[in-house]
Amino acid sequence: MREIIAEIITIGDEILIGQIVDTNSAWLGKKLSDLGIRVKQISSVSDDKQHILNALSEAKTRADLIVITGGLGPTKDDITKNTLAEYFNTGMILHQATLQRVEEIFSTRNLPMIEMNRLQAFVPANCTVIENTTGTAPGMWFDYDGNVYISMPGVPAEMKTIFEDGVIAKLKEHFTMPSIRHRTLLTAGIGESFLAEKIKDVEDNLPLYIKLAYLPGLGQVRLRLTGYGDDGNKLDAEIDSFAQQIKNKALSYFFGEGDDSLEKYICRIFADNKWTLSIAESFTGGYISHLVTEVAGSSAYFKGAVVAYDNEVKINKLGVKRQTIIDHGSVSEQTIIEMAEGCKKELNTDYAIATSGVAGPSGGTAEKPVGTCWIAIACPNGKTIAKHFHMGSDRHNTIHRSGVVALDMLRKEIEK
């Protein structure tokens, strides 16, 4: 079966000057991939007739399906519709059902309708209208010279409704789709190159129709397997098998799949076991608590945190001994252990995380340069694990990377 190739064209200067982030393309990319259509390119172009015409001509050479968003509003700078009519070498006609819809919308909202709004009901003569149930600009489907073109408004809510309610069914009717399968495996605590080294044998044996991509983040790497083929069941089985082979090569680093996250995974394990957690944060300044509490349901297990930025707070709220800080400094194994154990006791939880480090840009010394940090996990069995890291010299990255590393240390303990 021949692969169906799509190209997305988004129209609008506001994207090019960075005034808005183009989230439509990512949404469409995911929807089209899920349908088994391969998106080959996304092009964002300006509100300029010749530029749009060029983009359409180029896309035609690469793609079977061209999905266009934007430039359908009522104002002067919205030129997509007339440009499409020119591209298809046709004129504009009034679409009665759309005119009725626009009139209804204005009468419902008690707004006067001006000529500019009436123009919303004109479409290129070769167009099949796809109703827009949430706005005035209709969706449009064109079957022209062997390609399908779909034009939708750029307002995300309108575009999504038109695509889901009107476009998907028409695409399935028009094209014979291949099977496509995605699977994303989540890892933490291992760098991209080390992970690649570990799973090299499996990667080298992947067939051409299954691709592996590395998606690195701070302290985390996601692995995405994508397969294309005629037989969906066979693909499922193959991807399952490769996913398992990959996991087996580095089992302790994998914790979840898809849209899961370390924080959600930890939330589930704690809730299932009815354990509780508290956090003592020095240089991470509340970031780990923030990660944990962004997850809905975290109140079931997370009791609270002490952000002990100042040493007096470490002493008064976490029970760290003044002498420990004097003897070893606040960024030390001794202090981090007292912070973790003190936090666990003071907030009366099963587990506690503690962090202390030098976020920078100032505060570093030869012995403890910027990026130096200690992270500890106090466990219910009375054991406390403390580890020492260098997180680099960028303040923002040091904080964020440390958050992931701390949660990953906790994950390893609760998995034991």
Next chain:
Amino acid sequence: MREIIAEIITIGDEILIGQIVDTNSAWLGKKLSDLGIRVKQISSVSDDKQHILNALSEAKTRADLIVITGGLGPTKDDITKNTLAEYFNTGMILHQATLQRVEEIFSTRNLPMIEMNRLQAFVPANCTVIENTTGTAPGMWFDYDGNVYISMPGVPAEMKTIFEDGVIAKLKEHFTMPSIRHRTLLTAGIGESFLAEKIKDVEDNLPLYIKLAYLPGLGQVRLRLTGYGDDGNKLDAEIDSFAQQIKNKALSYFFGEGDDSLEKYICRIFADNKWTLSIAESFTGGYISHLVTEVAGSSAYFKGAVVAYDNEVKINKLGVKRQTIIDHGSVSEQTIIEMAEGCKKELNTDYAIATSGVAGPSGGTAEKPVGTCWIAIACPNGKTIAKHFHMGSDRHNTIHRSGVVALDMLRKEIEK
């Protein structure tokens, strides 16, 4: 003066299948516009050699400057570097300074270095390396056949650092830019449409060559004035004048300009006055502390926070009376005042912020629906300000918006 045209090419299947939203392009679009360079197209293409080569050839016909991100990692699917070498008809060479940097990074982090990491130091022979101070993949500058090509890693933090520290100066050196002036005014605590209403008279009188853009965020609106012209000094004077007129229309909402932030502004005021701050966070879960501690230098004034997710923590660590919570609930004026005053006393600071609310999705009632929250500021004069808000039904937005609102309440108090 001839306009400089740029095209952005982002490389990576993860963008095309919608696994990540391409925020790099918007960021680059804004930065290039700020420099006076017009971005004509953004193209996102797959990790496929021929497709990348085609995109480069097409971009060359449209643009003077081609900015490429992505595909520079150490793994197999990262093919940008070799593809560029092929496009430029050259080979790969080892860049010694980059190799040293990569070796340093690995030795600082106490990690072993493998062959794959060493490959990061190879670049096309015609390349001028732009140092990457936050990662292993170098930025690259190519001057080829009348066009400039810049290739940077796709990891946003690395891309941004390379662009700001290494690329901007080289662009200014290479191209003759038109005069363009930007000025961004920061507001907090007022919605976009209300702000627009207040400054309408000034906006209506702007000349055609000065544009005003509203950039709304959660609880904050930035106003950007952009002027184009031949005479930079004249533009500066005009933009200064309009900026002042705009500020005068709504003085109390403006707190800063450019890349400033509420957190940085507050940090400066506290440091200048040698005041101290503590925070008691319930439903915001550490987010406000995180905002505050992301600012370098915050340790000068921020002593710490208690994330009192559980009521026992509010009682034991902040001194909230058990009876207050029983009588009024944890999301109430009475409790928030005790939290703020307790935090100020327990952590021994001049000011304290406190938050308590229903982040959702569960926990809402008819009387206190999801999004209900109380925020209080305890002040050095013994006065405590408490306010009540509805932040909407989305957990993430409720937390983030509340963080901004709390800091803005603090700003208003310290400005008195």
